[in-house]
Amino acid sequence: MITRPSRDGAPARPRSRARALALSAVPPAALLAVAGLAPLPYAVARPGQTTDVLGAHRGAEVISISGAPVRKTSGQLRMATILATAPRAENRLGDVIDGWFRTDRAVMPKDTVFPSGLTDAEIAKHNRADMTSSQDAATAAALGYLKKDPDQVKVKLKLSDVGGPSAGLLFSLGIVDKLDGDGNGGDLTGGRKIAGTGTIDADGTVGPVGGVALKSQAAKRDAASVFLVPKADCSNARSAPDGLRLIPVTTLKDAVQSLRALAKGGEVPSC
Template structure:
């Protein structure tokens, strides 16, 4: 037998050869394991959707959202005290988000990503400062209190009314955060002064929604969740939406049909815009 035909075997016999399929399977295994971990691992996100709206000229829980004492309001319900024909609404809008402790996994994110009525937001953006639900509720309640105080200051300043002459109470139940500030201020102005003529309210009978923070000088600031808030507004009958001017682009991206954006940057500018809406005048556009 020639040397070329001789095979030498080790003590354990011939070693099995790795086929191409086995190699690919071994290489794919870590990827599969990582994918399984990714599916099961909680992610630092919150899921949000359009929330409730609240008419700041109406009632909540059987009580007026805005009550004024110490000076005679234009009417008890924030509408025209003379003829009662002003049936318009000023809708403050919200988003509804998962709680800080809620477990959000990759499938939840993927499903929400492809729905216009859902949003995936960094948890820190929804609940700054971290913590559990109780911590978040305390912070959100404090933000709402600060927002209300600023709204009262801005509205009374706009009307040149001394805080010593009027006592304003604001109620929105379990709604929190600072984004209702602008509409609180508008509601207070409507209660005390209406459209300024003594014969009607700010809405002219229309349903107008919107959002925006406000400071004591009447400056309007940006808020989160604008696309979801426009959906909530249109769902509940609004045809106009007051939006912080700096967020026109964000609001326009997924604007529901039948809803028109009106950019505002100050309380004074918002009141001017409402006048143009009432009179079918030159209404600002995004």
């Protein structure tokens, strides 16, 4: 460590020690105030929109099918979302603390919500690509389950302002309901408002998603009575609002069978 002599010839106090002493002299309240002004690497999420995939959104049918007879449906299949602060939003200490103590908010590291190292425009493009991939998988899963020829039956899915893959399960169920209902002339929904979330693979496997607890709040807010949840997310969904029935699923077949049983008053699994 290098020291410099003072003007009166006495050795000066080391610089690093001087800085430490100066910092220790700052009141704790002032340090908290500085921390409160600094942006933190967290996103704050809340319940987002739910959209009925059996209906229209922004003037256009969410699911359009050609090449096969399409049923007139009743009831609703509402895909649930969360709404997170923008990737470049600067959430500060007060925002994060508020989110931690509210049941209708969730605080999550930004890199678990958004791909890291990308601009806002690149993240939006990434989310749109995820949605497109999810729609393709949902169509393949539904037509495969129904044993329909994808070269003859064409499905178009359109849902603006929503990104990511977590609508896959509800897209597949919507296609099944429009083409086959409950398999016996009735509605897959049984006339109910059904909400849910979950990714889906082309083989019909349902995968976990984020923000399940918040999505269940969105479902209850929009008057759904049933919430379909990936079985792997059951532990995260158990804080769902009272009066919302949670049904765990692992495949598209599971989901269809559970909804058929529900419509008939049969036994249905629960989280």
